[in-house]
Amino acid sequence: MLQRENNVSDVLRKAIFPAAGLGTRFLPATKASPKEMLPIVDKPMIQYGVEEAISCGLKEIVIITGKHKRSIEDHFDYAFELEDKLRKSGKKKLIEEINRLNKIKIGYIRQGYALGLGHAISCARPFVNDEPFAVILSDDVIDTNETLLKDMVALYKKLKSPILALEKVPVSEVHRYGVIGGTKEGDGVYRIDTLVEKPDRESAPSDLAIIGRYILTPDIFEILSKSKPGKGGEIQLTDAIAKLLKKRPVYGYLFKGKRFDAGDKFGYLKATVHFALKNPELSAQFRSHILEVARKLKR
Template identity: 60%
Template sequence: MIKKAVLPVAGLGTRFLPATKASPKEMLPIIDKPLIQYAVEEAVKAGIEEFLFITGKHKRAIEDHFDKAYELEERLKTAGKYELLDKINCFENLNFAYIRQKEPKGLGDAILCAKPFVKDEAFIVILSDDLIDPEYSILNEMMKIYEAKKAPVIALEEVPLSEVSRYGIVSGKTVNGYYIIDDLVEKPEASFSPSRLAIIGRYILTPQIFKYLENLQPGKSGEIQLTDALKSLLEETAIYGYILKGKRYDAGEKLGYLKTIVEFALKDREISSEFVKFLQEKLSNFYIN
């Protein structure tokens, strides 16, 4: 069983400046949880026990979030707020480690930083910008493929042709229920895209990936791209895709982030009723004006 997850969180979060000048983008809240917590909870449901965060400057808040908060815990105990106490103590049995990426050189370089932590084990990579519906166990579905094939598995989603230039894109075919990838291209122009199947932020990787990342030259953007390393790895081993069947929220840009908050608020039993009334009132006034 896969027990380790790598979460790259060293990005500068420039799309959310100035909010992310001194606070990590991954700590932006969706209702009452930061983005990074949703990622960790998703991994825990899939049986993950060890977590490595690839961090950068101004990311200390992530470490603090998953650490003990003794003064706060004592105040909650004194106030008898045990439900809140349970919410902030839900990670006590997990192991967290942190490695700093010295400079933002791309996702591939961030994954390479995880080599001492991963060693010779298969591992999961989660990009917290891509928030998957918590009721949908995408990692469990991907693990089934890994257990059957013992090869890398990548999460995929069909996107509009106008958006393919934002993603790594794959081509391939479905055989016996498995999507077998035969090519990967990083952010192609629409006219040259091999398909509309985009790589989204969930991967199951094997240690083989490291030798390709180590020898990879930076791409046009000056970054080490994981997609380029996977393309090279494809010459050595099969790579499988799992096409998303649930809901993905793109919380890595402003409009997607706002849409995510609204959808999660509508699902929240505590606030959904009043929130719907608020939206109806605002929309009514908006159309009148």
């Protein structure tokens, strides 16, 4: 039976974007440029996540950055010289596009050492204070028509408990994810009993993997502050949530829509193709090109 916590706010205003990783899968492209700024068609990867947060009513965003990440800050800032040039060229639509996100509150916190997702989240404690918050991993790109985070926000308001986004994955891929065991308690809703970070297929509790959308409560910070490095020598968020399970209910919400793991080269290419085919300016021409390439490969 779904349990509601009564001592936690149901107002969600804040989102954390961990973006301090080294992006080694995309070297040499990410040697001096953030992975989060890799373009998917005409927007950097991180902007898809920021727009998703805004569409859910989240009004304050903090991005956890590191060395060589300054271009993220520049991207979400005003570009006066560019705007002036566009204005003189009569390109009003482009001015509106580049300024669309300038009115939201975005802050930046430096993660001095890349010690894992759990450590990145703990860096945001001064920003979060005692409020619930969302975590968005920008390399998990969700189709713009999907309502995953909106559904999670609505579920949180009912339960006032942490909510993790889940997706069924092939058993051969469970070693790439945090995996949950739990009991189904509603349409796509699971009460989580156990969490294992990157298990082998024999020890995985299920095929339900945690993907890059979380809604967490501030009590996670005390656990993170006492956490020691786990797999890979990093402070794992999954390990901290496993300890949180002993203190309060934690739920998972099963996502069945389109998600792209753009932190992987193949996933990034799939995301690029997907959004190019959705782009009204490119769709017809790009589709024709893909069909032509496919015809040539069949010869």
